[in-house]
Amino acid sequence: MRPEILFPLFVAVESLKGVGPRMAPAVHRLAGPLVRDLMFLAPTGLIRRREMTVQTAVAGEVGIFDLIIGGLTKPGRPGLPFKLRANDETGFLTLVWFGGSEAWIRKQCPDGERRIVSGKVETFNDLVQIAHPDYVVSAEKRDEIVPVEPVYPATQGITSRQVRKLVMTAMESLPDLAEWQDAAWLAKQAWPSWPDAMKALHAPESEIDLDPQAPARARLAFDELLAHQLALARRRRNRQAVRAPRLAPGAAAERLLAALPFTLTGAQQRAVADIRRDLASGEQMARLLQGDVGSGKTAVAALVLADAIDSGFQAALMAPTDILARQHHERLAPLFAEVGVACALLTGRDPASVRRPVLEGLAGGRLPLVIGTHALFQDSVQFHRLGLAVIDEQHRFGVRERQRLLDKGGADGAVHLLTMSATPIPRTLELTQYGELDVSRLDEKPPGRRPIKTAVLPLDRLGEVAVRLKAAIEGGAQAYWICPLIEESEHIDLAAAEDRARDLGKLMGRPVGLVHGRMPGPERETVMQSFLDGHLPLLVATTVVEVGVDVPNATLMVIEHAERFGLAQLHQLRGRIGRSDKPSACTLLYGQSETGLGKTAVERLDILRRTEDGFEIAEADFRIRGGGDPLGLKQSGFPAYRFADPMAHAGLIRAAADDAQLILGRDPGLTSNRGRAVQMLEALFDWRSGRPSGD
Known part of the structure; x- marks a missing residue:
């Protein structure tokens, strides 16, 4: 229940004088629907x-x-x-x-x-x-x-001065709350009290007061981070209190390990040990397996899927697209067949004649392992005894979608969850996105993977690159050609990609594939499957498509206007090649303005040329950008903070996570004076599922 003292902050902005039917939509867009949201709108x-x-x-x-x-x-x-x-x-x-x-x-x-x-x-x-x-x-x-x-920010229908007037009206509801931060610690940081910080936020005296490190802003950022970390820590503790089946490796897992055509890396061995420790604990596992492109996440997942089957339970692997699910099935089904485990495939595009025996096998317990798409959490899918769910590309699924799959467990207890992500992020930022999960990192690549040779060339050598690409394709190679983001317009992107595909098709003298975000899913996957099968030698893609398929024969990539891409995006794109023992090469073509290539762009491209280590690249991106939307944070599901900036307040994230653990460790029920004040903080920011209300 929300404390009564906060009620005035959680009423609609329409309750404020001056916010009528015409202005309300603009206020909602700018700040949010609540008086609290206006109060939290910082001047820029x-x-x-x-x-x-x-x-x-x-x-x-x-x-x-x-x-x-x-x-x-x-x-x-x-x-x-x-x-x-x-x-x-x-x-x-x-x-x-x-x-x-x-x-x-x-x-x-x-x-x-x-x-x-x-x-x-x-x-x-x-x-x-x-x-x-x-x-x-x-x-x-x-x-x-x-x-x-x-x-203040302004938008159509409301000016900055009108916003300021409304913010000042909202500030009249500022409550006198008990302090949740330690007074001595606040003094050491030279930070103001919460009400003084709020007042200083809206009364800057100089540009210094607008800096994220200014005392008032840093104080409010820490409060927000602490509220978030408390919510994540509570979710972790609640999950750890849930009974779950104890799973352990057996004969199938041992035979599967022996059947792998390679030796596990040290990182893979550590990840398997982490996961098995969770599975044997009797508490529900919720672990993220974070690994760079080609680091061997699927092999780790296969071994722990076998653990569930060895323990008498069923296991499921869910992927976001039909083609990725089929790819997992094509790789894993033969391996599991060698150890006597049946592995079925279930997607939304399967005809009823294919779906029926799979559904019956899962419900009756005859099918121990299924790989599929969103179809797995549909109501028609019933498991006899689901013990472990593995979700690939976890950021592509919503919280409710993941939960619908976990809800298919039975009387044995909660379903264990292993999620996988191929987007390396700095350790500090892991806390903001995955704070309620345990994290295992795969920071080594399996032996046999050859390095990708990366060249950085000016755009005026595009014709030369295309001719070399033609010669390589005539020699049997396959290649990606990535078109740039020209403007914030999908239509313009598409036109540029279509032109490039047409020109390259004429040069190659053979069909060229084209995929883009406006294509219907089945049509896009048909083109991707044709490329995967080797029928198309060249695939042209716009920036709006995530090329997440594994094509071992694809060894070449050209990225136009690479200076317009973020480091993480370039790294993920480049990771589509170099997935076999064949030599691979990536060419980054950059354009120059009249003033030349900017210093930051030069540094980004040079980092890509020097290293393939996704975690090193992520750290460099963190350092170079220092703000904005680093590492594609919006796409990666990072929280929509109001005061905190994951870049500027990186040090505060770790401190807030430690403080949250300390508070709950000393006072699990939050019954002390500080505990009750902390509950007020949580209610003030109202974090739910890791996101604040009003966003």
């Missing part, structure tokens, strides 16, 4: 004003002038502005409005009246002018013009 800049006279006015600065209004000059033709003459004791200036209303201007600025005017000073023909003044008020309202004004 500030306007600094100082008192000026016409004689002391400085172009480029924002001044406050005490003026006598003169005559209004109307525009002689469309496109020209209204001009209003005004003066003080030191000289004259001109107030300018383009497209203004004569009636409004005359009402605001009556001829001969005194007005306090604020705006950015400009000079035109050596005369001082202010275009579209920020304020024009009577002398009695001079206090409305503040020397330092916070600037």
Whole structure:
């Protein structure tokens, strides 16, 4: 239950004066639906004003002038502005409005009246002018013009100043809450109390106060991170309290290990040991297996799937696409057949005649292992005794979708969960995305994988690269050609990819595949399957498609305008080749503006040229970007923080995670004074499933 003291913060923004039916949608888009959301909307800049006279006015600065209004000059033709003459004791200036209303201007600025005017000073023909003044008020309202004004985000239907007014109204509901942070620790950090931090957030005095490391912002960021980490820690503890079957390796797992055509790497052995320790604990496992492209996640999954079967339970492996599920089945079914374990495939595209025996086998317990897509969590699928679920590309599934599969367990207890991800991220950021999971890392590649030779070339050598590609394809190679993101427009992306596919098809003298995000799933998978089967030598892809299929014969990749891609995206794309013992090569083609290639772009491409280590690349991306949307965080499901920045506050993430564990370790029920205050913090941010309400 939410504490009563917080009720005023969790009412609709429509309850605030000035938020009517027209403005409400804009406020929702900008901040959220609650008064709390407006209170948490931080200013992004500030306007600094100082008192000026016409004689002391400085172009480029924002001044406050005490003026006598003169005559209004109307525009002689469309496109020209209204001009209003005004003066003080030191000289004259001109107030300018383009497209203004004569009636409004005359009402605001009556001829001969005194007005306090604020705006950015400009000079035109050596005369001082202010275009579209920020304020024009009577002398009695001079206090409305503040020397330092916070600037808030704005959107269609609401201005920054209107937002500021609403935020100030929301701040009137600021409650007096008990402190949840240790007073001595706050003093050591030189951080303010929570109410003082909130007030300072909305009253910046300089640009320093807008920095993420400013005391008020850092304090609020830590509060938010602590609330999130507490939610994740609680979920982990709740999960660990759930009874689950004890699974252990047996004959099938031993025979499967012997049948593998390679020796496990040290990282794979450690991951298997981690997972088996969880499976044998009697508590529900929820572990992430994070490994770079080609690190051998599937082999680890196969061994622990065998553990479940050895223990008398069924196991399921779920993949996000039909083609990836079929690929897993084609690889694993023969291995499991060698050890006497039947492995079925179930996808949404299977005809009823194929689905029926699979469904009957799962319900009757005759099928111990199934590999499939979203079809696995449909109501028609019933398991006799499901003990372990493995989910590949876990970020492609929602929380509810994963839970629907886990809910198919029976009387033996909760289903163990192993999720897999091929997106390397820095360890600090793991805490924000996977804080409630145990994490195993595969940071070694299996032996036999040959390094990918990466070349960085200017775009004007595209023709030369295409000719070399043709020669390689004629020699039996397969290749990817990745088209760039030209603008934030899928339509333009598609047109560029179609043109490139047509041109390359003419050069190659044979059909060229094309996949893009607008294609229906079945059509896209048909093209991918044709490429996988070797019928298409070249696949052209737009940036909107995630090429997640394993084509061992594909050994070449060309990426146009590589400087426009993020490091993580380039690494994931490059990881589609080099998946066999054949030599592979990736060419990064970069374009240059008139000012040349930027320093950051040069550094990114050089890192790709030097290393294939996804974790090293992720750390470099973390370091280089320092903000924005690093590593594709939005796509990767990172929380929508309001104050915290995973880049700027990396150090606070670890501290918040440690503090959350310490708090719950000392006071599991949160019954102490600090525990009750911490519960208030959780309620204030209202984290649910790792995300705050209102987003």
